[in-house]
Amino acid sequence: MRITRETSGENLFSRIGRAGRLMVESFAFAPHVLLNRDARRTMLFQLYSTGIRTLPVITVVGLFTGMILGLQVGLALRKFNQEMYLGAAVMITLIREMGPFVTGICLSACVGSAMAAELGTMTVNDEVAALEIMSIPPVRYLVAPRMMALLVMSPILAFYACILGVMGGGLVGYTQLNVPFAQYMASAMSIAELKDLFTGLLKAAVFGVVIGTVSCHEGFETKLGAVGVGRATQRSVIISFLLILMFGYMITRLFYFDF
Amino acid sequence: MIHFENVCKNFDGKQVLAGVSFDVVEGEILAIVGPSGTGKSVTLKHIVGLLTPDSGTVTVREGARIGYLFQGGALLAWLTVRENVSLPLRETTKLSEDEIARQTDEALKAVGLEESADKYPAEISGGMVKRAGLARAIVRHADAVLYDEPTSGLDPVTAQTIHRLIRRLNAEQKLTSVVVTHDLAGACSFADRILMLKDGCVVLVATPEEFLKSDIPAVREYVIASKGEL
Numbered sequence: 001m002r003i004t005r006e007t008s009g010e011n012l013f014s015r016i017g018r019a020g021r022l023m024v025e026s027f028a029f030a031p032h033v034l035l036n037r038d039a040r041r042t043m044l045f046q047l048y049s050t051g052i053r054t055l056p057v058i059t060v061v062g063l064f065t066g067m068i069l070g071l072q073v074g075l076a077l078r079k080f081n082q083e084m085y086l087g088a089a090v091m092i093t094l095i096r097e098m099g100p101f102v103t104g105i106c107l108s109a110c111v112g113s114a115m116a117a118e119l120g121t122m123t124v125n126d127e128v129a130a131l132e133i134m135s136i137p138p139v140r141y142l143v144a145p146r147m148m149a150l151l152v153m154s155p156i157l158a159f160y161a162c163i164l165g166v167m168g169g170g171l172v173g174y175t176q177l178n179v180p181f182a183q184y185m186a187s188a189m190s191i192a193e194l195k196d197l198f199t200g201l202l203k204a205a206v207f208g209v210v211i212g213t214v215s216c217h218e219g220f221e222t223k224l225g226a227v228g229v230g231r232a233t234q235r236s237v238i239i240s241f242l243l244i245l246m247f248g249y250m251i252t253r254l255f256y257f258d259f
Numbered sequence: 260m261i262h263f264e265n266v267c268k269n270f271d272g273k274q275v276l277a278g279v280s281f282d283v284v285e286g287e288i289l290a291i292v293g294p295s296g297t298g299k300s301v302t303l304k305h306i307v308g309l310l311t312p313d314s315g316t317v318t319v320r321e322g323a324r325i326g327y328l329f330q331g332g333a334l335l336a337w338l339t340v341r342e343n344v345s346l347p348l349r350e351t352t353k354l355s356e357d358e359i360a361r362q363t364d365e366a367l368k369a370v371g372l373e374e375s376a377d378k379y380p381a382e383i384s385g386g387m388v389k390r391a392g393l394a395r396a397i398v399r400h401a402d403a404v405l406y407d408e409p410t411s412g413l414d415p416v417t418a419q420t421i422h423r424l425i426r427r428l429n430a431e432q433k434l435t436s437v438v439v440t441h442d443l444a445g446a447c448s449f450a451d452r453i454l455m456l457k458d459g460c461v462v463l464v465a466t467p468e469e470f471l472k473s474d475i476p477a478v479r480e481y482v483i484a485s486k487g488e489l
Contacts, residue, residue, distance in 0.1 A: 038349060122335075130333035133307050133325070134347040134395075141350065 019217040022139060023209065026216075029137070029144035039145055046149035051157065054110045058157050059164060061102050066165030069093055070172035074179070083179045087188030090169035095192060095200045096256075099162035100154075101248055104207035107154060108240035112215035115146055116236035119219025120229040128220065138220070147212040154208030155201040162200065199255045203248060210243045260285045260323065260403060260435045261306055266315035268301060268459075275301050277459035278315070283403075285320075288429050288436040290446035292481070293456035299439040302456070303327070303405045306437065319403075326396025326404040330411055332388035334380040334395070340387075341367065341376040344394045351399075366398040369428060386417035390424065397428065403435040404428070410442055418442065422449045443485035447471065455481060 033039045073089045119142060122128050131138045166188055173179035218236040222228045261283035268276040275298040283289050291299045304310040305317045307327055319325065334343045345363040348354055354362070367373050370390040375383050380391070389409055396404050406425065410418035426449045429436050440446050446453050447467040455462040455470070455478055462477045463470065471482055 125331055126329040126333040127335055129309055130327065130329055130395075132309070133327045134351065134399075136347065136350045 015217075015221070018221075019213050022143060022217050022220070023147070023213040025137075025139045026143040026147040026212070029140040030148060032140055033144045033148050039140075042141075043145040043148050046145050047153060049114075050107070050111050050146075050149045051153040054106055054157065055160075057106050057110055058103060058161050061106055062099070062161030062164035063168040065098055065102050065161070066090060066094060066168030066170075067172045069098065069165065070169030071176065073169075074173055074177040078177065083173070083177055084183055085187055086169065086173045086177065086179050087166075087184040087186065088191035090173075091166055091188035092191050092196065094162045094165040094169075095196045097200075097248065097252070099165060100158045100200050100203040100207060101244065103154060103158040103161050103204055104211065104244040104248075105241065107150065107157070107208065108211050108215075108237055108244065111150070112211040112240050113233045113237050115212070115215040116219045116222075117229055117233045119216055120222035120232040123220055123222045124225050124228060143212070143216045146216060147209065150208035150212040151205055152208075154211075155204040158200060158204035195255070199251065203251050206247050206251065207244050210247060211240045214240045214243065260320050261437065262316075262318040263302070263305075264316045264318070266302075266305060266312040266317060268298070268305070268310065268313050275459050276305075276312070279456070279459065279461055280315075281454055281461055281464055283435060283437055285435050286429075286433065287451040288425065288438060288449055290438045290440055290450035290453045291456060292440060292443055292446055292453055293462075294481070295441075297456045298459045299456055300330075300407050303407055303437065303439055306405055323402040324399055326393075326399070326401035328389065328392045328396050328404065328406045328409055330408040332380065332385075332392035334388060334391055336380055339377050339379055340372060340383065340391045340394075343380070343391060344376075344398050347395065347399050362398055366394040369397065369431070370394045370424060384417075386413050386421065389413070389421060393424065393428070397432060397434070401432075401434065403437070406436065406438040406440075408439055408441065410440065410445060418445060419448075425449050443482065457481075 033043050069090050070086060073093075074083060074086050077083050077086055077089070119128070122142075128138050128142075131141060170181050170184045173184045174181045215236040218232040218239070222232040263279050263281050266276050266279045267274065279298070279302065291302060293299055301310060305312060306319060307325055334340070335346070338346065341363055344366055345359050348359045348362060364373070367376050370393050372387060372390050372394060375387055380388055383391070393404070409425065410421050413421065422445045425436060425438060428434060438446070438450065447470070450467060452464055452466055453470045454464045457477050463473055463475055465473065470478065473479065473482075
């Protein structure tokens with residue numbers, strides 16, 4: 001796929017088509033990323049910058065999401081004297097929806113925006129064109145390692161966010177709603193099914209691919225220098241947010257709705 | 260080596276190249292000069308296929324390896340100079356590490372950057388960035404090198420060093436060079452022929468001596484405007 005191609009259309013469908021091709025091609029280069037030493041090294045760096053660097057943000061967001069959920073749901077359940085189900089309510093909400101969702105939002109804001117800005121700057125500085133002239137496919141060299149890193153790290157971070165969220169809910173339940181922690185955990189574990197876990201992890205993986213595709217595509221489409229880089233960064237975050245919501249709904253409907 | 264035949268190119272309805280025809284002979288240095296916005300860089304981008312003509316043809320000798328020096332060097336910021344220069348070898352060939360190191364050192368030596376090989380692009384001067392970009396352009400034994408404003412933003416002394424380097428590399432490495440520049444004095448010092456573009460058309464292709472003596476009004480105007488440099 002030629003990145004520094006001439007504009008082949010600015011309408012929505014041609015943009016979606018180019019983004020789709022970018023995603024498919026980056027997966028086609030997955031074997032190269034895994035087998036080539038330099039590409040593997042790049043992917044390891046991307047794993048580090050995707051995973052380790054966002055860990056503090058995910059930690060705070062995951063913990064507080066669980067605490068807010070625990071408090072809101074706990075107060076509602078208290079009205080019916082059903083606080084013993086707090087763990088189940090927090091667990092099911094986090095594992096199915098909120099864990100992958102908050103992870104996607106954090107990755108989009110922290111990692112996706114940085115990717116769009118980085119690739120956008122490279123595009124306006126002719127670095128992407130230079131790669132093409134050297135016969136180095138930019139999708140292979142720049143996109144594939146980032147996409148693989150997001151695909152791997154997103155579910156791991158979502159799982160981590162879920163664990164912290166459940167702990168946060170338990171903390172609030174114990175300290176403010178007088179729900180014993182053991183009872184909270186027993187309730188949480190009784191409701192969790194493997195299907196919920198796999199659906200949540202699948203969602204997170206899809207969100208990772210969405211963020212990678214949107215961010216890299218917006219970066220490569222950058223024009224107009226520094227202003228264009230700013231716009232590309234902004235667009236990548238907005239489009240990722242919207243797609244995360246849409247795909248989240250579609251996956252939930254696919255797995256939890258009896259047709 | 261390179262043949263342009265009646266090449267036309269429009270951007271958003273604005274004609275940038277209007278029937279451009281010229282040849283670049285093997286081994287020569289052709290400088291392309293002209294006012295800003297007349298399609299000089301667009302012409303270069305057609306040679307490497309970054310742009311395709313709306314009509315007309317661009318032919319490059321089959322199998323010719325082309326290097327390209329971008330205006331800003333286009334080095335990758337997270338790689339050292341040595342890693343930038345070795346990148347095309349590492350990514351597009353199956354050469355051994357020793358061979359990659361040898362060819363990289365050779366290219367770095369050709370542009371006089373052995374001492375700064377382990378620095379990052381942000382740690383070296385603008386002239387060194389251009390020389391590093393040039394080393395990367397020739398490391399795969401290029402047959403032709405295209406230079407897009409190789410001296411823009413450089414002081415006159417560094418610009419002269421780059422001009423001498425273009426001339427020397429062309430002779431030593433048996434290259435064919437196409438140099439887009441605003442610097443007419445520089446072009447006269449290193450080019451075998453000078454091509455002037457104006458409003459997307461070729462005004463004149465001539466040796467530096469013929470160019471400076473030309474009676475064509477557009478050329479005269481350009482030469483007079485560049486008098487300070489000459």
